[in-house]
Ligand SMILES: Nc1ncnc2c1ncn2[C@@H]1O[C@H](COP(=O)(O)OP(=O)(O)OP(=O)(O)O)[C@@H](O)[C@H]1O
């Protein structure tokens with residue numbers, strides 16, 4: 001069987017989502033990670049994008065051990081550990097299998113676009129193992145929670161919004177479980193099943209509908225960015241200048257609120273105003289923290305979107321990767337993408353994907 005899992009783009013509310021009860025908009029997009037799982041005479045793992053084929057692995061003392069020392073396998077290895085431990089707690093003892101992963105989220109040359117490959121890979125591993133060995137189709141929330149535990153344990157931080165987009169699909173209004181909370185619950189809990197069954201006090205997710213009359217554009221700056229570094233620098237501002245940091249949280253929340261109001265009421269004006277205000281809040285906190293969130297090329301991307309009658313902003317932590325824009329008509333979207341190309345920004349043919357992780361064959 002093969003599982004198909006979408007990548008993500010952050011839409012609004014970045015950084016602020018790392019604080020309790022701050023909402024972020026995240027969108028699943030139509031580029032995917034595929035996980036194929038089939039019964040085999042011994043356990044094997046193939047990571048096609050890394051040319052790692054038929055790696056042996058075992059599952060002993062609630063831990064998957066892969067017969068290779070390669071850091072690139074750690075997200076997959078931890079996701080297998082979490083999924084197999086959960087199955088064991090459910091009284092299941094899976095037969096050997098061959099799991100094979102293929103991603104189309106990065107550039108052909110392996111350069112990352114920032115579409116959340118680690119989260120999509122983790123979600124694909126969890127979904128493939130659960131779908132193969134559970135009697136009933138796994139619920140989205142179960143997939144999300146197991147993938148989130150695994151992703152936080154491997155990465156050590158992050159809002160989990162990327163995991164939510166990969167698990168649920170569509171456009172989501174998302175508030176993070178808070179990585180520190182989840183990690184301490186994981187350490188303290190007797191079993192993964194208990195942790196999954198528990199209420200996650202900070203976490204919420206709500207599907208939203210994109211209005212029909214708005215056109216979504218994505219531009220790639222050609223430069224990969226380090227989310228972790230930018231998160232550290234913004235966090236430093238919280239210790240150095242709490243007032244500026246809190247002003248950012250306030251401005252971001254107001255901007256995201258306006259954006260969601262635009263979504264709910266199908267008001268293009270509110271939606272664009274929300275995007276512009278969020279761009280502003282991010283650029284300001286970037287200046288205060290001395291973090292290059294809005295790079296010169298991302299500024300060009302946003303300015304061109306505004307010039308052609310829409311609104312744009314960096315997607316995610318900024319510093320490179322992708323920017324997004326919402327345009328009021330198809331013609332304006334086409335004009336914008338032409339202008340982006342002239343400015344050295346590569347338009348990506350990405351569109352919203354309404355499904356999260358799903359079985360395709
Ligand atoms: N095709 C793949 N197969 C197996 N593991 C992968 C694959 N793609 C990514 N990973 C795992 O994810 C790690 C990259 O995660 P990283 O957080 O740097 O990128 P990302 O999740 O794409 O970030 P962003 O959210 O900015 O897109 C890799 O080191 C590897 O462990």
Ligand SMILES: C[C@@](O)(CCOP(=O)(O)O)CC(=O)O
Pocket residue numbers: 010013014015016017018114116157158159160161227231315316317318
């Ligand atoms: C800065 C942050 O809010 C968004 C990061 O997005 P990206 O992975 O850079 O696309 C961090 C997070 O949500 O984990």
